[in-house]
Amino acid sequence: MKKDMVDMVFEGLLRIGDDNLILGHRTSEWCGHAPTLEEDLALPNIALDLIGHAQALYSIAIQLKSDYNHEDQLAFLRLEHQYKNLLLVEQENGHFGNTILRLFYFSTYMKYFWEQVSINCFFKKLKEFAEKAFLETSYHSKYSSQWVITLGDGTEESNKKMLEAVSNMEPFIGELFDNDEFADISFKNKFLPKPSSIFKNWEKEVKNVLKKGKLNLPEILLKKNGGRKGEHSEIFGFLLSDLQYMQRAFPNSKW
Amino acid sequence: MNSDTNNSVNEIPLIEEFQKKIDRDEKIEPKDFMPEAYRKTLIRQIGQHAHSEVVGMLPEGNWITRAPTLKRKLSLLAKVQDEAGHGLYLYCAAETLGKSRLEMTEELLSGKAKYSSIFNYPTPTWADIGAIGWLVDGAAIMNQIPLCRCSYGPYARAMIRICKEESFHQRQGYEIMLTLARGTKDQREMAQRALNRWWWPSVMMFGPSDKDSPNTETSVKWKIKRHTNDELREKFIDAIVPQAKKIGLTIPDKDLKWDKKRNNGLGGYAHGKIDWEEFWKVVKGNGPMNNERISSKKKAWDEGLWVRNAARMHASKNQSTVVAAE
Amino acid sequence: MAEEKKDTDLWEVFIQPKNGLSHRHCGSIHASDRNMAILAARNVYARRGEGQSIWVVKSKDIVSSDPNEKAENFSADDKIYRHPTFYDVPDDVGHM
Numbered sequence A: 001m002k003k004d005m006v007d008m009v010f011e012g013l014l015r016i017g018d019d020n021l022i023l024g025h026r027t028s029e030w031c032g033h034a035p036t037l038e039e040d041l042a043l044p045n046i047a048l049d050l051i052g053h054a055q056a057l058y059s060i061a062i063q064l065k066s067d068y069n070h071e072d073q074l075a076f077l078r079l080e081h082q083y084k085n086l087l088l089v090e091q092e093n094g095h096f097g098n099t100i101l102r103l104f105y106f107s108t109y110m111k112y113f114w115e116q117v118s119i120n121c122f123f124k125k126l127k128e129f130a131e132k133a134f135l136e137t138s139y140h141s142k143y144s145s146q147w148v149i150t151l152g153d154g155t156e157e158s159n160k161k162m163l164e165a166v167s168n169m170e171p172f173i174g175e176l177f178d179n180d181e182f183a184d185i186s187f188k189n190k191f192l193p194k195p196s197s198i199f200k201n202w203e204k205e206v207k208n209v210l211k212k213g214k215l216n217l218p219e220i221l222l223k224k225n226g227g228r229k230g231e232h233s234e235i236f237g238f239l240l241s242d243l244q245y246m247q248r249a250f251p252n253s254k255w
Numbered sequence B: 001m002n003s004d005t006n007n008s009v010n011e012i013p014l015i016e017e018f019q020k021k022i023d024r025d026e027k028i029e030p031k032d033f034m035p036e037a038y039r040k041t042l043i044r045q046i047g048q049h050a051h052s053e054v055v056g057m058l059p060e061g062n063w064i065t066r067a068p069t070l071k072r073k074l075s076l077l078a079k080v081q082d083e084a085g086h087g088l089y090l091y092c093a094a095e096t097l098g099k100s101r102l103e104m105t106e107e108l109l110s111g112k113a114k115y116s117s118i119f120n121y122p123t124p125t126w127a128d129i130g131a132i133g134w135l136v137d138g139a140a141i142m143n144q145i146p147l148c149r150c151s152y153g154p155y156a157r158a159m160i161r162i163c164k165e166e167s168f169h170q171r172q173g174y175e176i177m178l179t180l181a182r183g184t185k186d187q188r189e190m191a192q193r194a195l196n197r198w199w200w201p202s203v204m205m206f207g208p209s210d211k212d213s214p215n216t217e218t219s220v221k222w223k224i225k226r227h228t229n230d231e232l233r234e235k236f237i238d239a240i241v242p243q244a245k246k247i248g249l250t251i252p253d254k255d256l257k258w259d260k261k262r263n264n265g266l267g268g269y270a271h272g273k274i275d276w277e278e279f280w281k282v283v284k285g286n287g288p289m290n291n292e293r294i295s296s297k298k299k300a301w302d303e304g305l306w307v308r309n310a311a312r313m314h315a316s317k318n319q320s321t322v323v324a325a326e
Numbered sequence C: 001m002a003e004e005k006k007d008t009d010l011w012e013v014f015i016q017p018k019n020g021l022s023h024r025h026c027g028s029i030h031a032s033d034r035n036m037a038i039l040a041a042r043n044v045y046a047r048r049g050e051g052q053s054i055w056v057v058k059s060k061d062i063v064s065s066d067p068n069e070k071a072e073n074f075s076a077d078d079k080i081y082r083h084p085t086f087y088d089v090p091d092d093v094g095h096m
């Protein structure tokens, strides 16, 4: 691959890898604190999948650049502005319904994303990985949709909490579908799908599920963005101080 | 069935038959006759065991977001999740004896039910995660393997599944300790300090000394306990001491010494005096983390109430639409 | 906040370990309805890739025989004519 192609692939792998790592991190915070014991197993399952995806993507990425020899360097040793994840995934968990709704939005998006990658991506390693990732994210989407319906439809209180979650999440959804310069280039080069091209399928499916949960999808506009450029929320620094604590406190050690 | 603890006269032949069945190593199943005291002892034992699994998620769960590498993060997360599964299997086993999970949960949160005191100690460093896996899961496995053959069918089956899953827990803990012990000076010291913190509480995990453990005899007769506390404790110490030596860590017991007369001449370790006062202090609720553990569980449970209510309500609404459509 | 008086239903979980084999009982879970029950069964009992199909059934819907009637239900062990070795066939007939 030519250098500009390598840079493009590397950037793409970081974006998806970081989304998965950071949402996996947030999801893992639930372990031991879920509303039922069954959910105490369900949420870590999902966190394991997400962090596992990040690990796989980083390990593809480091093979492209000689300055890295381990995926942990990408996961733990970058500075805040070098993480390229969406703002959506770094937000605090909030209540269970909030966490679930975010997972539903994200995994439904990723389901269509991985499907496209598994069909169209020129980069073989990612194309192959996409098949497995597609199956796992499809399950996440199914699992979370069931809870969105249950909580939206359940009681007056739970419906209110879900309305709250819908409006909490609203400003962050636009970024999912934002075609920036990188998105255009990577689409032209048959690397990744255009984010905006996923919107139609996503919207249809999300609206359908929300409706069953007596909820409505607000109009999606690009409101808050910056994650893809490394401009993060204030809260992200706290997340990194947890994530990176050991690697920063004991540099150059084996674990 | 008689709900009295005292067995009525016409139950005597049933009780004899029950004991014969156990003596023949047959399993007792939920609908079989069982003396009320057997049922109660089992509910208490399985309940405590289940509570220990779920409270046990907390000290290690603390470190999931801070685990030093992706590999360690994934295995810790999988391990802590396994413990949730263990709690779940055990609650289900207790449920076959007529006690609901809701009741058991409420007893845990109100402080009425006990759980293993070991989880009332804090995990200030990453090395504590290694020490817990190595020592606490190690001790748990010693306790649990004999229970795979216990007389109550659902409990034995849950234990078989649990022991299978446990197989990687102790290994991941020991591997963490080994890596630290071979690491930098800071890492070695961290590992030794964690061993110092967890050694005695782990030794105490097997419960009071046999002479102070009045329930043992009946439990052994009923095969819901197969070895005494001291037997298991000694087996544990004999297994762990050489493992510590191997990685250059020191067991914090200056009276520990090899005694070739033990175990019918096979040899074994004699250990120093156990501080039972400390043990009872923690059991009674005055350990370093008793309040934090329960209040953290209670917070999660209370904050989950709206979710559980919603699930029940959604189900009952659907139920009525299903019925209406039929 | 509302008080919680009732547990959700208990469900029994059966997993088919491999194509062609029967579903085997592997444990129980709590769930509010059938959709949740299937999800919970998968999350709890198929974490290590075990199995390829899941059944769940409410525990209270299972009808079981009375343990006291074990003797009358399972007294067929004297019916030796149900076993192949009961019948004499010449050796040179081959495997039958």
Ligand SMILES: [Fe+2]
Pocket (backbone or CB within 6 Å): B053, B082, B083, B086, B140, B162, B166
């Ligand atoms: Fe366990």
Ligand SMILES: [Fe+2]
Pocket (backbone or CB within 6 Å): B083, B137, B140, B166, B169
């Ligand atoms: Fe364990």
